[in-house]
Amino acid sequence: MINDQQRPQKTLAFRVFSVSAVFIYVLVFWLLSRPFTGWLSLGKADEKGLLAAIRYDKSNASYHFLLGRYYLMSLNSPDYPKAIARYRASIQMSPLQAGAWIDLSKAYQANGQTAQSQESFERAVKLSPNNADLMWEAGTYWLINNRLDMAVAALKRYILLVPARQTDVYDLCWKLRLDNRSILQDLLPDSFEYRSQYLSYLISTNHVTEAREAWETIDVQSLDKDLFIKYVNFLVAHNLYDEAWKIWEEITRQIEGTGAYDETTIIWNPGFEHEMLNGGFDWKISEIAGVNVFIDDTIRMSGNHSLGVSFDGQHNPDITIARQIVRAKPSSPYSLRGYVKTDSLTTTNGIFLLVSGHNCSNFNKSSEVLTGSNFWKELSVDFDVPSDCGAVMIAVRREKSSKFDNKIEGTAWIDGMTLKPRGIIQTSNSVKH
Template sequence: MRPYNLLRFLLFFGLIALMLYQLRVALIAQTAYSNIAVNKTIKEYQSEPRLLVEYSKENILQGDHENARKWLKKALQANPVYIPAWLTLAELENDSGNTARSLEILEYLDRLMEGVLRWRWEKAMLAYLLGREDIFKADLSWLLQQENLSRPTQKKVLDFAFSLWPEPVELLQEMGKKNSVPLFLHALRIKNRETAEFLWAEVDHTQLEKRQILTYINLLINNQKINEAALLWKEYYPADNLLYNGSFSIPPVKGGFGWRIWPPEGVEVEVQKQDVAKMALHIHFNGEQNIHFHQTRQTISLPSGQNFILKGEMRSKGLTTDQRPFIEVAGRDCSLQSATTEMAEPDQDWTPFSLNFTLPEDCHQGVEVRVRRLPSKKIDSLISGDLWVTNLSLQNAPSPTLQ
């Protein structure tokens, strides 16, 4: 056999041997770290507490408490302060009917984990399971005060607290006034108006962001608490007339008693500069839809039984179809007959308009001022073109005159 052939032969078998060795190592590693068909021999020499606790949980699921205790004992020998091992052991003892031993472990953990965030939720749940209200209440309250608490854990804590104490007074009493902000924000998230309204009086408002206050205002409006919402709105969003930001000089708030702008398909809405001192709301129709447009509007809280006048300016360019945009004032859940301007012309320069209306006595939820366009019933129904609106204002009027 030639020398180079021998070398190739040896190299080939060397690679085969290396491949078989790596395969064996991979199989051992897979067996050691898998929950399926775990090799018992490898387990016996395992000293990693995390894995030992997993082995014990596997035995618990199988009903083998004796072997579960063995793995937990090994885990605690490897690391006497490994908290998951103690937590699992406490649950195991409780399931086995040894509640006294489980309580001893819980009290030990309560001392051991002072100031420790990790596994605190699990300890709180153990305390709840064992009926130690003092410990689990203290843990829940402490958890909410931690700035680096993960959002999933915070949500679990808050969901649990709200389910245990649905009454706002009891909830605040058990969780503590120092947790009023996270409790209030959770009430907003789950749209619990009663709890949010109670907690608003307890919250330090300087700790809230403006967007969070806006969410609270929206919650009040949506729950027919429009007068309370209006008082709060005026405190944080002052205006020089009854309609907010009618000149569009600041970005739309998109909530509360500000402009709510949610353009449908086929429409683009933006605030656009007209000249040095003039801004306007620009609505562009792309000519692809026969749109029922009403998604640009503002809710306004007004006293019933009084007269009002809405003023503003409009201009248009290239508006098509027999149905073109107009301005409308409509009552919210009351008998106010909608007051509307004339439709915008296909093309017009800046043109002032005014609209008088009287708010009936049964209108207690305010009105909506909105830009509207009705669907066309003609063959040529796909609207295109542009509309601009600005300098809107709403004032009390001496007498109603519909124009």
């Protein structure tokens, strides 16, 4: 039982304990609420709000960073020295922030402190070498600051990290007039994947000289047909026929089943005996609605195959069924011959052979038109190559009809195509059928 003397002592102890507990509670609450109070102050994202947030939570690196950004990015009155001070404070608390180093670099740059700006940017890159966005920003930063070596290193790292965005890098380099040889030697990784993509880019942007330089760095053993054909077509389109032909011969020797050049006919794959590459100096085939082009191994004039084309009777197509670019000597006479078989080919607009100049004067000459049913009839075109032509296009065509009964139906086969200088051409009378 508690006596009267003990009761005041117990009461005093309880009061002391209560006061201490309240003090500790308030202290803990204050410590825990400082970041939250700072966060509430941050809701007003101006200088006053950010300074209030820092007062409540001085050790929060993010608040210093945000205040630095406020001083740097302020539209009305940017204060670069204050921005630098806040970024440095943020970095002192958290030195591994690549973003803070980048912003510090920008603040130094804006304040005219180029050396400090570059040093800060280098720190950012070292902290985050696998950040593709940072590598892109680094590339543009060093280009602007005339540090080509650093820019190339950053952009090379970027295309290694994001191969799908190579074109963006090439666009940037060309807009800033970066030398093509620097791109080939220093920027591009030494692998077919990147060099072939750059070659495709140069072709698509029509840079002829640079594409030829890039081709010299390509590993032809890794070359795929699509890029090969694209490059030869590109050279042909720019009248570089001899260069295109040299590459054509070199690569086609390595492609099984593509045949070889027959000097007696000048035409590549004249009897459609080999796989067609659909471009370059081989036949290019076209198909549209109502037209089916095929290789036939049952109906042929000679060899094992012919080129067949069938029409469904529901359409009136204007179509170049097959065409090929052939090198020719300017101002020289030639004769084109081909054999065509037809079966129930309707309308007055049937099949014919056409010769036209390639990228030269308006020159077109055609054979007679075949319709109805015919057994391997020879079609011919005698012509003189214009003086400004280094190549001609030979073609098998059907022109659109303007008549009422214009829906073409039936089948035709083409075989035994030849193109020779006139004077040594073999006539149909000497051909055994």
